[in-house]
Amino acid sequence: MPLIILVFAAQAKAQTPPEDLIRCADVSADTSIAACTALIASTGQPEDTLAKAYTYRGFSYLKKVQYDRAIEDFNQAIRLDPENAWAFANRGNAYFNTRQPERALQDYDQALKLNPAGYATLFYGRGAIYSGMGDPERAIAEFDQAIRLQPEFPEAFNNRGIAWFDTGQYSRAIDDYGQALHFRPDYPSALHNRANAYAAKGQYDPALEDYNKAIGLQPLPTALRNRGNVYRAKGEYEKALEDLNAAIRSAASPAALADRGDIYLELGQNARALEDFTAAVRAQADDPDALQSKARAEFYLGQWNDAVTDFQKSLSLDASNPYPLIWLHLASARAGKDDASALQHQALAVHPEGWPAPIVDLLLGNLKPAYAIAFASDPDPDKTTSQRCEAEFYVGEYMLTQRNTEAALPHLQEAHRICSGIFAESLAAKMELRRMEDAPKK
Secondary structure, X not given: OOOOOXXXXXXXXXXXXXXXXXXXXXXXXXXXXXXXXXXXXXXXXXXXXXXXXXXXXXXXXXHOOOHHHHHHHHHHHHHHOOOOHHHHHHHHHHHHHOOOHHHHHHHHHHHHHXXXXXXXXXXXXXXXXXXXXXXXXXXXXXXXXXXXXXXXXXXHHHHHHHHHHHOOOHHHHHHHHHHHHXXXXXXXXXXXXXXXXXXXXXXXXXXXXXXXXXXXHOOOHHHHHHHHHHHHHOOOHHHHHHHHHHHHHHHOOHHHHHHHHHHHHHOOOHHHHHHHHHHHHHHOOOOHHHHHHXXXXXXXXXXXHHHHHHHHHHHHHOOOOHHHHHHHHHHHHHOOOOOHHHHHHHHHHHOOOOOOHHHHHHHHOOOOHHHHHHOOOOOOHHHHHHHHHHHHHHHHHHHXXXXXXXXXXXXXXXXXXXXXXXXXXXXXXXXXXXXXHXXXXX
16 A cells, blocks of 8 residues: 655644744644754743644644654653644654554654544545555544544555455445545546456446546556456557566566466466576565466466465465465365375464455365355355455366366366456456366366
8 A cells, every 4th residue: 555645734823922922833844843953942932832843843744754853853842741632643644654553552642632523534544554554444443533533645545445455345345435536536546446447347448448547547557457456357458568568668577577478378378487587586586476476377287286285385475365375275186295284284384264264164174165155155245255355266177186187177167267367266256267177187
């Protein structure tokens, strides 16, 4: 999530402040810093005046993106006035923007204790931190509060949309991105994010419309890459390659290389595909996603032992992610290896409370396939669709590990039918069905 500078306006006072303090609070950061510095250097100033001067100067340094200096000034302000909620809130902002989320949360909490009514941007900052910590539910609650206090807050709507997206509730995300765009029609992040949500729902045409607008405003490599994936999902491979090539030229990202590899796989250009997956891993050897992409390609091509090795490497880099464990077990089983005890042990570290826990339980032998599919249902229809997509695919793969091709076929066909084409399970189902078609008939 991109971090924006969060600002809080100073509280209005009943008395008229002295002239030098008025200049210290000037909206021009440079004017403010000069006036506050002169005031701090002068002698005989009372502590409350000095606390305000440090707070205003810290705020001006914050606006100038000089976060360390801002923190130093807010430290002084809090030392002189321990009940200065504005200083705590803005020091939290500085910590927020220097990627120190725990310290930011502490300051935001203290600011709320001193000013229980809160500030909209304070709740926004806490929501952004919880999103970054992988806790979208708490993030949503914080963004709710921010929007309650400031109903016309496009950043809060945009980032609550991201949190909804992270929970798989794509329609709610689209609604929030729409609100953000209502207040700021030329908001490229909201356009790009809404396009991602449309793509996740398999609504490719509105996704492309939003990607085109976002790229027209801000041609970021990630937007080009994601638009390329939608073109791939639509089967427009020439346009997809054009976008991914442009993204790779701009950023040389492992993700874009892996996505281009997926296109080459679909086109049957397996050697070129593996070159891209290998290049993605080489570009960032400690990227678990790049390793997973390469391992999935090896899985599609029946290179089971290579897939096992790369899934193990990915899992070692991200031990809490259940998906490489699921794929590792499937690859091991297809390679003829008995990894039941290893799966049992590793599942203790990654076994999730919610989805995809039923898939892990299926592989552990604790759940029947029909129940794994049943547990994909959710009150949110978008989550039901995406979880059902995964359930059908992984049940189909599980059936193949049991050497029951006949039972696997309808599940893989259903996964191919309902999965959005941008998801890994969609391509995986397509590749598996292709392999089943090409297999010699008995």
